[in-house]
Amino acid sequence: MIEARGLTKRYGKTLAVNDLSFTVQPGRVTGFLGPNGAGKSTTMRMMLGLDNPTSGVALIDGKHYRELHHPLRKIGALLDAKWVHPNRSAHAHLRWMAVSNKIPVRRVDEVLELVGLTAVAKKRAGGFSLGMSQRLGIAGALLGDPEVLLFDEPVNGLDPEGILWIRKFMHRLAEEGRTVLVSSHLLSEMSLTAQELIVIGRGKLIAQSSTEDFIHAATENTVKVRSPQVSKLRDVLAGTNAHLRDDADALIVSGLDAAQIGEMAAANQVVLHELSPQRGSLEEAFMQLTGDSVEYHTDLAQTVDQLVDVNR
Numbered sequence: 001m002i003e004a005r006g007l008t009k010r011y012g013k014t015l016a017v018n019d020l021s022f023t024v025q026p027g028r029v030t031g032f033l034g035p036n037g038a039g040k041s042t043t044m045r046m047m048l049g050l051d052n053p054t055s056g057v058a059l060i061d062g063k064h065y066r067e068l069h070h071p072l073r074k075i076g077a078l079l080d081a082k083w084v085h086p087n088r089s090a091h092a093h094l095r096w097m098a099v100s101n102k103i104p105v106r107r108v109d110e111v112l113e114l115v116g117l118t119a120v121a122k123k124r125a126g127g128f129s130l131g132m133s134q135r136l137g138i139a140g141a142l143l144g145d146p147e148v149l150l151f152d153e154p155v156n157g158l159d160p161e162g163i164l165w166i167r168k169f170m171h172r173l174a175e176e177g178r179t180v181l182v183s184s185h186l187l188s189e190m191s192l193t194a195q196e197l198i199v200i201g202r203g204k205l206i207a208q209s210s211t212e213d214f215i216h217a218a219t220e221n222t223v224k225v226r227s228p229q230v231s232k233l234r235d236v237l238a239g240t241n242a243h244l245r246d247d248a249d250a251l252i253v254s255g256l257d258a259a260q261i262g263e264m265a266a267a268n269q270v271v272l273h274e275l276s277p278q279r280g281s282l283e284e285a286f287m288q289l290t291g292d293s294v295e296y297h298t299d300l301a302q303t304v305d306q307l308v309d310v311n312r
């Protein structure tokens, strides 16, 4: 488990992290979400003892990082995938990490296998693609077989195949009972990867909840209905507290769920061609909860643009 209590970091005039308190539980992938500059990396660095908090604490299973006897066996991290000597092979890089952390060298082959790099283990890491470098970084994080894993923007710049691989791998690590914290500013990706969310903005906590609750609380659930007898359907729904909106050849209904609409249509012999509940998106939820912040809107627009690029 990871715990932040009143965690605060000031760099001169910049309050990078502002009184953050949250817990990250094992067995789930927790997304650490916020726009660029929100304070995600700074928070992760403090968890890893790479930066000292101005006040507050970050604890790994109740201990400060510096109190851990074998840190790599407790917590592994991927902060910067390009942090590797370019002329070293993947194997040599991991071997060096293992030896300097008193981890048995046989573990190197195991983690290379886990991340699918066995075939290129002897190749120069400097020639690796970004996706391969990310895998090597993840292999390094797994060397000590740690219970807690931190990944800072692991899908940034990856192609769709690389993104899918990382997503499945994160799920697998959580299913093994590990605590997995993944930072990202890519909202749609996080909605697929993370079961829990910690959302921050300008260093402050905006929300901590399950992804589902976060979306549910901040967006309206509607039902899309298509019918060849749409005016009859309107009459049927008129006597309820449903709110109707036109969307091309469909009606978007709020205030009633799909079952209620279906039953009313059947009782009144209205033919339906479609009756589909519409889920809000993480983007919509994010907009709702951060509605008054121009900074977010700008960032969100960029995020959506990037996402479109990624999926193209």
Ligand SMILES: Nc1ncnc2c1ncn2[C@@H]1O[C@H](COP(=O)(O)OP(=O)(O)OP(=O)(O)O)[C@@H](O)[C@H]1O
Pocket (backbone or CB within 6 Å): 011, 014, 015, 016, 034, 035, 036, 037, 038, 039, 040, 041, 042, 043, 185
């Ligand atoms: N070493 C530092 N010295 C001064 N300011 C810093 C330092 N590190 C971070 N900051 C500032 O602290 C704020 C939070 O930065 P941080 O990198 O933690 O955000 P982030 O959410 O990880 O963003 P990104 O997704 O861009 O990495 C930013 O305003 C940043 O400029």
